[in-house]
């Protein structure tokens with residue numbers, strides 16, 4: 528895995544601190560995805576976005592240290608969405624998040640960015656109607672964002688199919704690989720096909736992350 532230690536700062540501080548002349552237009556993403564970025568009125572990529580796009584777009588695994596507020600969600604969504612094929616109506620990327628709130632945050636941002644691309648994003652989390660989530664998966668979803676328990680449940684029931692999966696992302700990986708989640712999360716990763724790209728985003732880098740990597 529590639530170790531990236533992306534600075535954890537607010538988007539504004541980050542832009543001042545890092546390469547202020549770097550533009551989203553130079554990343555090499557599709558026009559459709561760029562339109563999504565423009566819809567969100569993001570002027571410049573944050574530090575973590577600048578550092579992560581290239582390696583992920585080029586096919587590498589990454590471990591990234593970054594905090595909420597640094598723009599980390601778009602940092603992994605943009606290169607991953609860039610590499611998904613809208614014409615293949617199968618789940619190609621799975622992001623695991625420790626809470627329903629975070630899963631919804633990631634799914635919302637991904638869906639907004641993907642708005643013009645034809646790619647579909649669905650959140651899968653516990654405590655909400657499973658039937659609506661099953662229906663969303665049946666309709667054809669490219670990028671699933673979910674909490675581990677519900678994701679495992681959907682997989683075991685046969686609603687979440689992973690044969691076309693090429694990206695696994697752990698958001699708040701330190702939480703995801705803590706004792707409470709370890710078995711479920713590593714169990715899910717073991718079910719996913721290889722080769723694939725694995726992206727770990729974490730506020731801290733405890734030994735559990737290195738063990739998992």
Ligand code: AMP
Pocket residue numbers: 538568569570571572573576594595596597598599600601636
């Ligand atoms: P995150 O760290 O992913 O939770 O993002 C924190 C906030 O920054 C969210 O409201 C994002 O929509 C916003 N954001 C992400 N990237 C940028 C950017 N390049 N410029 C301005 N705001 C951004």
